[in-house]
Amino acid sequence: MRLVIARCSVDYTGRLNTHLPPATRLIMVKADGTVAFHRDIQHQPLNWMSPPCTLTVIEPGEDDIDVVEKWRVTHAKTGDELTIRIYEVMHDSSHELGVDPGLVKDGVEADLQRLLAEQVGVIGENLTLVRREFPTAIGPVDLLLRNPEGGTIAVEVKRRGDIDGVEQLTRYLELLGRDPHLAPVTGVFAAQEIKPQAKVLATDRGIRCVTLDYDEMKGIESGAPRLF
Amino acid sequence: MRLVIARCSVDYTGRLNTHLPPATRLIMVKADGTVAFHRDIQHQPLNWMSPPCTLTVIEPGEDDIDVVEKWRVTHAKTGDELTIRIYEVMHDSSHELGVDPGLVKDGVEADLQRLLAEQVGVIGENLTLVRREFPTAIGPVDLLLRNPEGGTIAVEVKRRGDIDGVEQLTRYLELLGRDPHLAPVTGVFAAQEIKPQAKVLATDRGIRCVTLDYDEMKGIESGAPRLF
DNA sequence: TTCTGTATGTCGCGC
DNA sequence: GCGCGACGTACAGAA
Numbered sequence: 062m063r064l065v066i067a068r069c070s071v072d073y074t075g076r077l078n079t080h081l082p083p084a085t086r087l088i089m090v091k092a093d094g095t096v097a098f099h100r101d102i103q104h105q106p107l108n109w110m111s112p113p114c115t116l117t118v119i120e121p122g123e124d125d126i127d128v129v130e131k132w133r134v135t136h137a138k139t140g141d142e143l144t145i146r147i148y149e150v151m152h153d154s155s156h157e158l159g160v161d162p163g164l165v166k167d168g169v170e171a172d173l174q175r176l177l178a179e180q181v182g183v184i185g186e187n188l189t190l191v192r193r194e195f196p197t198a199i200g201p202v203d204l205l206l207r208n209p210e211g212g213t214i215a216v217e218v219k220r221r222g223d224i225d226g227v228e229q230l231t232r233y234l235e236l237l238g239r240d241p242h243l244a245p246v247t248g249v250f251a252a253q254e255i256k257p258q259a260k261v262l263a264t265d266r267g268i269r270c271v272t273l274d275y276d277e278m279k280g281i282e283s284g285a286p287r288l289f
Numbered sequence: 290m291r292l293v294i295a296r297c298s299v300d301y302t303g304r305l306n307t308h309l310p311p312a313t314r315l316i317m318v319k320a321d322g323t324v325a326f327h328r329d330i331q332h333q334p335l336n337w338m339s340p341p342c343t344l345t346v347i348e349p350g351e352d353d354i355d356v357v358e359k360w361r362v363t364h365a366k367t368g369d370e371l372t373i374r375i376y377e378v379m380h381d382s383s384h385e386l387g388v389d390p391g392l393v394k395d396g397v398e399a400d401l402q403r404l405l406a407e408q409v410g411v412i413g414e415n416l417t418l419v420r421r422e423f424p425t426a427i428g429p430v431d432l433l434l435r436n437p438e439g440g441t442i443a444v445e446v447k448r449r450g451d452i453d454g455v456e457q458l459t460r461y462l463e464l465l466g467r468d469p470h471l472a473p474v475t476g477v478f479a480a481q482e483i484k485p486q487a488k489v490l491a492t493d494r495g496i497r498c499v500t501l502d503y504d505e506m507k508g509i510e511s512g513a514p515r516l517f
Numbered sequence: 518t519t520c521t522g523t524a525t526g527t528c529g530c531g532c
Numbered sequence: 533g534c535g536c537g538a539c540g541t542a543c544a545g546a547a
Contacts, residue, residue: 062315062329064292066384076448076525079394085386087290089315092329100290100389101320104339105542107392109332110527141525156380158313161328164335168305170538194531197484200536203532222537225496228456229537248456303541333527339542369540398523411530428521451534457522486535 066152071098071108075141083148090116092158096143113137119179121146128238130142168275174203174218177251181206182223183278184216184249184271202233213243222252222270227262234268290319294380299336300334303369311376318344320386324371332361351495367440396503398511402431402446404506405479409434411506412444412477430461441471441505450480450498456489462496 065088071081083145086107087099094112114136121128126150134143164170174193181188181204188206191213195205204216215237217230230248237246248268253275260270293316299309314335315327322342322344324333330385342364349356355376361481362371402421409416409432416434423433432444445458450506460475476496478487481503 062294062327064315066290067388073525079395079525080393082390082393084389085315086382086389087292087386089327091331093331094329095332097332099290099317099319101386102323102340102389103319103321103542104323104325104334104337107389107527111332111525111527112330130443139525152382154382156315156378158294158315158329159291160316161312161330161335162310165308165310166540167307169540179337192362196531220540225453229416260445288328301540307540331527337540339540367540394525397525447535462543 062092062158063155064088064152065090065147067147068149068151069098069147070081071146072144073108073110073142075136075139079108083146085149085151088145108143110134110141110143114141115119120213142153164233167228169219170220173220173251173253173273173275173278176275176282177273178204180278181249183273184214184251197233197236199232199236202237213237213246214249215246216249216251218273219252220254221248222255222259223249224256224259224262227259227266227268230263231266232251232266235257246286290320290386291383292316292380293318293375293378296377296379297326297373297375299369299374300372301336301338303364303367307336313379314439316373329336332484336371338362338364338369338371342369394512398446398448401448401479401501401506403501403502405446405511406432406445406503408506408509411501412442412479416442425461425464427460427464428457430465441465441474443474444477444479445499447478447480448477448482450483450487452484452487452490454478454480455487455494457495458491458496459494494503 068083068085069132070083073079097106097109099106106228114134114209116132116134119131121131121132128146129260130147132145175220179192180194187209191205191207193204202215203218205213217226219226230250234246234248246252249271250263250268251271251273253273255270263270296311296313300306300310301471311458317325320399323338327334344360344363347361349359349360353374356374358375360373406418406421409418409516415437419433419435421432422429431446434442443461445454447454458478462474462476465471475498478491478496479499479501481501491498
């Protein structure tokens with residue numbers, strides 16, 4: 062990874078056009094070709110180029126007053142282009158980082174879904190799991206359950222229950238309801254937190270909302286009885 | 290901005306829990322308090338903390354073998370916490386960057402909408418603009434037009450036409466259609482690029498799709514005839 | 518301050 | 533490779 066602190070200006074042409082006026086920034090060049098420009102606030106770069114791309118040092122043009130170095134970064138597939146004019150270099154260092162083992166996560170939607178699949182009783186009594194990620198033409202349904210009467214329950218699992226999730230579930234219900242093997246199909250919207258608007262919309266459409274307690278479900282999973 | 294290259298491990302507790310095993314990474318500490326951990330690929334940090342937050346150097350615990358320095362970053366509002374164990378520092382430098390003038394953009398949705406408002410002929414003949422950002426109870430409609438017969442056309446403008454945009458427009462149409470001053474209301478989904486699924490859904494709902502050519506519209510705006 | 522919608526979103530997973 | 537959905541989405545503008 063190469064780190065350059067420099068006064069520079071940047072022009073981008075691709076899906077849109079952008080311009081960064083001259084200022085002092087961090088230019089980050091990563092081993093995979095990624096180039097990113099950071100200011101001293103916020104975690105997102107001001108501008109960037111994703112791999113696969115190549116960086117070449119080019120000759121400054123006649124109009125490039127005070128430009129000590131000029132870079133061109135070109136995306137191999139899209140043709141997106143970044144032109145970097147460097148006016149002054151304050152720092153320039155390179156570092157070997159090696160391969161990163163990556164981030165281990167616990168508590169994302171996949172974990173919720175897994176726990177809920179093991180604990181369908183949270184949703185209702187006497188329900189059985191048909192399968193997780195039940196495939197349909199318009200995408201997979203998070204959980205598909207059956208009740209003793211032979212009816213089907215489609216469950217949409219979200220960490221945060223938003224109106225989008227209700228729309229998504231509605232589309233699934235519409236499609237699944239047409240299948241005589243599954244009908245009648247009802248919907249359950251399960252999330253750690255459900256926004257009022259989403260709850261209203263869901264209820265209006267006959268979709269039941271279930272609020273999930275991740276820590277409690279996690280506790281049950283481990284088999285240990287909760288002592289508090 | 291402080292740049293540290295170090296072998297470190299990171300633990301995050303907040304909306305979820307994450308862990309980064311020991312490895313050599315860039316630790317970026319920005320003037321606003323932002324802390325981010327970068328590996329040598331991809332433009333997004335592996336882990337981070339957003340301001341307002343405070344970084345404190347704490348004493349390594351007894352279990353912290355080989356830890357030369359231990360940091361704690363705490364979010365002022367949410368209580369989210371980051372624990373950083375540093376095993377070896379390869380580089381550590383600080384830099385004054387000053388205020389950045391920020392990014393200038395051209396070609397985002399707002400530009401598309403502005404151009405389309407000036408060139409409603411792109412959507413159909415003999416249409417007149419009622420207004421941009423026509424307010425409704427569930428949000429503003431991008432463009433509202435009228436045809437000579439007195440009917441209304443609601444236009445949803447997107448850079449990339451996705452299924453979400455069709456859903457959004459559908460909600461508007463449902464609402465606007467109830468207004469006797471506007472009815473009958475038809476919908477137009479206008480975007481630089483419309484995904485097949487979105488097109489299918491739109492067509493199924495009687496919504497017409499229009500693909501926009503930003504460069505061409507831009508050319509017409511400037512008044513210059515296109516020479517190619 | 519909270520809410521809402523866009524984003525060069527980025528990224529991973531399945532087909 | 534494409535499509536789709538999640539993300540500690542981040543971020544800006546409006547209410």
